Amino acid sequence: QKELRQSEAKYRNILEVMEEGYYEVDLVGNYIAFNESTLRFHGYPAQELMGMHYSRYLAPEKRGEIRRLFEELYRTGVPIKILEHEIVRKDGSRLIIEMSAYPLKDTSGKIIGFWGISRDRTERRKAEIALQKSEERYRLLVEHANDGIYITQNDRIKFLNPKTVAMTGYAAQELAEMAFIDLVHPEDRAPIFELQQHKLESEHIPGVFAFRMVSRRKEIIWVELSTIGISWEGQPAALNFLRDITPQKRMEAQLLQARKMEAVGTLAGGIAHDFNNLLMGIQGNASLAQMEIGTEHPVHGKL
16 A cells, blocks of 8 residues: 555656646546646636536637547547647637547446646747748748749759749759759850859859850740859758849840941941031032133033
């Protein structure tokens, strides 16, 4: 009896100091035993929580689901390993609880209730939700960005957004199986590769490179590439932002052509002005010569 009491005291001490909640409920769903952590979760004093039915502390939207799960546990005897649900504390606040449940049996093996362990997962769940929202925001930004965004590692594309697919004309799977440098115009490959390597090794190299790229449809497009060195899955990689600047390049070519034509016009105007000065001298002297020799002279008509 003494050893039994010592054993019971040891396990009671463990239950009282453990961070997890320990609980026992009868077949109806009333609390019949619990530890200090369970009291802390609920915010009720022990005398109020003892005998309390689950419908009083479970979030209303979860009551039906929990009842069905415990009915299934009673029918099959298969423990509930992980179950997440919300409880309503005495002050009206809510906690997200992760719990397990097992059949509680008497000495004859008959199920007389249920016991289990519960953990407060509120802060972890909030962090997960915040992380999901953050990931969703960045996913929306990346997927709807007007620039191509992709990550390269060992000259292979490890991640890319839909805009990169649209710009290159290749499917995502095709891009994953080819080196990005193969998309660069043959005449621009060497300088771009060298610039990228220097950029990854030094911050003193300008981070924006303009070059020509050949799409799957063999169309030549001008792009502007910005590269940042990052770590991807524990290995060095490059985060790249690709912008289609073909319209700007076309406008630049048109502007350059217009300036060339303007320069040609200016040159032609200057030449005409200078030639006109020469012609005025010739015309003036010819007129004076005509006046001096008279109309009867044989060279008057030639002058």
